[in-house]
Amino acid sequence: xRLPEAFQTRMKEMLKEEYSDFEKSLDxxxxxxxxxNTGKISVDEFERIAPFPIEKIPYIPNGFFYEGKIPAAKxxxxxxxLYYLQDPSAMTPASRLRIEPGDKVLxxxxxxxxxxxxxxxxLQGKGFLLAxxxxxxxxxxxxxxxxxxxxxxxxxxxxxPEDLGRRFPEYFxxxxxxxxxxxxxxxxxxxxxVKAWEQNGPEFYAPLQRHILESAxxxxxxxxxxxxxxxxxxxxxxxxxxLHVLEEHPNLHITPMEGYEGFECGHPxxxxxxxEELKNCVRIFPHKMQGEGHFLALxxxxxxxxxxxxxxxxxxxxxxxxxxxxxxxxxxFYQNITMEIPLDQxxxxxxxxxxxxxELRDKNSMRxxxxxxxxxxxxxxxxxxxxxxxxxxKSSQYRGTLSLNVEDxxxxxxxxxxxxxxxxxxxxxxxxxxxxxxxxxxxxxxxxWGKDQKGTVKNKYLPGWxxx
Numbered sequence: 272x273r274l275p276e277a278f279q280t281r282m283k284e285m286l287k288e289e290y291s292d293f294e295k296s297l298d299x300x301x302x303x304x305x306x307x308n309t310g311k312i313s314v315d316e317f318e319r320i321a322p323f324p325i326e327k328i329p330y331i332p333n334g335f336f337y338e339g340k341i342p343a344a345k346x347x348x349x350x351x352x353l354y355y356l357q358d359p360s361a362m363t364p365a366s367r368l369r370i371e372p373g374d375k376v377l378x379x380x381x382x383x384x385x386x387x388x389x390x391x392x393x394l395q396g397k398g399f400l401l402a403x404x405x406x407x408x409x410x411x412x413x414x415x416x417x418x419x420x421x422x423x424x425x426x427x428x429x430x431x432p433e434d435l436g437r438r439f440p441e442y443f444x445x446x447x448x449x450x451x452x453x454x455x456x457x458x459x460x461x462x463x464x465v466k467a468w469e470q471n472g473p474e475f476y477a478p479l480q481r482h483i484l485e486s487a488x489x490x491x492x493x494x495x496x497x498x499x500x501x502x503x504x505x506x507x508x509x510x511x512x513x514l515h516v517l518e519e520h521p522n523l524h525i526t527p528m529e530g531y532e533g534f535e536c537g538h539p540x541x542x543x544x545x546x547e548e549l550k551n552c553v554r555i556f557p558h559k560m561q562g563e564g565h566f567l568a569l570x571x572x573x574x575x576x577x578x579x580x581x582x583x584x585x586x587x588x589x590x591x592x593x594x595x596x597x598x599x600x601x602x603x604f605y606q607n608i609t610m611e612i613p614l615d616q617x618x619x620x621x622x623x624x625x626x627x628x629x630e631l632r633d634k635n636s637m638r639x640x641x642x643x644x645x646x647x648x649x650x651x652x653x654x655x656x657x658x659x660x661x662x663x664x665k666s667s668q669y670r671g672t673l674s675l676n677v678e679d680x681x682x683x684x685x686x687x688x689x690x691x692x693x694x695x696x697x698x699x700x701x702x703x704x705x706x707x708x709x710x711x712x713x714x715x716x717x718x719x720w721g722k723d724q725k726g727t728v729k730n731k732y733l734p735g736w737x738x739x
Contacts, residue, residue, distance in 0.1 A: 272297045272458065275469055282504065285541060289558065296558035301460045303339040304328060304359040304562075306385075308420050310392035311665075311716060312353050320714065322346050322677070328561070330531035331362045336561070345738065347682050351716040352419040352662055357385045358460060360555045360562030364449055364500040365389035367528045367553075367567060372397040374444040375630070379432055379487050382409035384416030386449055391422035399630045400425045401443075403435060410640040415736070418659040421717075423644040426631050430638055432482070436489035438637070444495050446487045450480040452501040452508050456564020459557060473505035480512050488520055493574025496526070500567045504556075506541035509566040510549050514542055522573040525551040533560040537568070592618040600654040601646070607670040607704045610663070612646070622649045656708060658733035661719045666712045671704040673697060673721070673728070674712040682713050685721070685730060686738040693726045 274297070283290045305325070307317045314333050318325070323341045328334035336359065337343055343356055365386040370376060370393035381387045381402035391400050402417065404410045407429045414427055428435070453473045454464040484499060491497050499516075501508055517523060525548045537552030539545060555565040593601065597619050605612065618627045627643040644663055647656040666672045673693070675682050681691040691711075693701070701709065701723070709721045709728060720731035 272462065273465065274458070275465065277472075278455065278468065285504070285506070285538075292558040293556060296556075297459045299459070299557075301339070301563070302359055302561055303337050303343075303356070304331075304362065305335050305337055305343060305354040305356050306331065306362050306389060307333040307335070307354050308352055308388065308392050309333055310395060311351070311421060317353060320348075322348060328359050328362070330533070330560075331359065331366050334359060334362045334366075347677055347686065347713045347718070348716070350419075350686055350736070350738070351713055351718055352421055353716060355385060355388050355416070355420070358563050360456070360560065360565040361385060361502065362389070363553075363555065363562075363565055364447060364498055364567055365393075367569060368445055368447055368496060368498040370394060370445055374398045375442060376400045377435070377439070377443040377446045377487070377490060378402045379435070379446060379448045379483060380404060380450055381413050381427075382406060383412040386447055387413060388416055388420040388422065390445075390447065391417065391420060391425060394422075394424065396423055398424060399628050401428065401435070401439075401630070402426070403428045403430055403432070405429060405431060407638075407640065414641050417641070418645070418662055419736075421662040421664070423626065423663045424628055425641070426628065426637075426639065426643065427641040428637050428639055432486035436486035439490045441490070441492050443490050444492055446491050446495070446497045447500075448480075448483055448487050448497065449500045450476075450483055450508075452476050452480065452503040453505055454502055455504045456502040456555075456557075456566075458564075460563050473503070473507040476503075477505075477507050477512055480508060481515055484512070484516055488516070488523065488570075488572070491570075491572050492577070493572055494577070495572050497523075497570040497572070498567065499570065500565065502563065502565055504554075504564050504566075506538070509554070509568075510537050510539060510542045510544070510552060513537070513549060513552060513568045514539075514544055514546065516570070517546065517548070523570045524548060524573070526569050526571045527551045528553055528567065528569050535559060593624070594619070596652070597622070597624065597649045600649050600652070604647075604654045604656065604706055604708075607706065608664065608668060610665075610668045612644075616643075617646065618643075619649070623647075624649065624654075655731075656720055658719055658736065661710060661717050664710065664717055666710065666715045666717060669710045670702055671706070671708060672710045672712055673701060674715050677714050682718075683738065685711055685718065685732060688730050688732055688734065688737045690730055691721065691728045693723070693728060698726050
């Protein structure tokens with residue numbers, strides 16, 4: 272691999288006699304990983320039904336290696352949101368931020384959603400997750416991944432970090448800042464990163480990272496945790512940025528994370544510091560670990576931490592946002608659902624219905640890509656449920672489910688947008704729920720909607736998600 276001369280010089284100074292092993296590791300094939308969506312399926316159950324060979328990632332509780340030649344993104348279980356494809360090292364930040372159901376969580380640099388989906392899965396539908404990215408284009412991928420994972424209690428915004436810090440002062444229990452960086456840790460995975468590094472290196476990114484962290488600190492609750500991560504080896508962006516934050520904010524300190532034998536501690540000497548707590552940072556090097564390069568630092572803000580309620584409080588006496596038709600059509604459809612969606616959380620935006628978290632009720636001026644769970648659309652005196660609602664449900668939470676075996680050829684036909692036909696037995700077993708909408712599942716895990724027309728199911732799978 273061709274490496275920039277300035278990069279080589281610095282890495283030789285950092286690693287000394289280890290540099291040769293490091294350089295050799297960059298010529299090794301990249302590794303492929305998947306992370307199980309524990310919001311939908313347990314790790315043990317996924318291991319039982321895994322459709323191709325997998326091997327446990329020892330430092331990620333729900334992570335597995337798989338062979339890169341396997342088309343893992345083409346399997347129906349991927350379309351059911353049972354797993355996310357991600358570099359093994361990139362799974363580490365979300366795994367080391369200790370999320371508890373009921374927490375209020377901010378992912379400040381969220382797209383395309385690899386870390387966001389893990390944070391949301393850990394919440395188990397309780398509390399609140401705000402996922403933000405300054406790029407509307409990148410945020411579109413974030414919306415899809417969040418909806419694919421079935422995360423209901425979420426807001427997805429396109430805001431400048433300082434605006435969120437101002438709108439949510441000392442509000443979040445946990446914050447993840449997977450900061451834009453020079454990408455040195457991704458050289459093996461994406462050779463194009465070398466050219467990008469030559470155009471914008473550590474000196475470009477370090478000020479940006481510190482600016483983002485200032486906003487995150489403003490939004491962090493006393494007693495709360497902020498995990499800062501990069502995919503670079505640069506001390507300027509890693510220990511240097513952490514040191515800058517500690518010097519500017521005496522009420523923050525670095526706390527140890529769950530370790531692993533291949534993790535390396537931070538190096539205060541690389542930034543000419545004798546501050547011992549920098550050793551609580553974690554570095555991942557490809558010649559010591561099965562993964563690409565990564566850096567993590569877990570800050571905690573001093574002060575008493577108030578535990579967030581696991582339930583979202585409701586405002587009493589708030590006027591309903593739905594008109595009469597919208598309310599009647601939604602309630603008629605909702606009678607077939609056992610998932611709790613309080614009516615006073617359901618709002619209409621020009622006929623598009625959303626279950627809006629309480630945290631977003633007075634934040635109407637924010638630039639949203641998605642505010643809460645998109646339920647569906649009211650049009651021409653009928654309600655059409657959304658793909659997002661299908662993915663947020665469990666098969667047991669809807670009256671009118673068709674579950675197909677993964678080997679059933681109708682699964683692929685459905686994912687390609689084709690009509691499927693019910694067997695006589697299926698027609699007898701599926702209850703008449705008054706809507707004719709069926710929740711189509713693979714092995715009990717929802718894929719999307721279909722509409723039964725006397726045994727022929729009209730495909731309602733979202734066109735933009737269809738299998739090519």
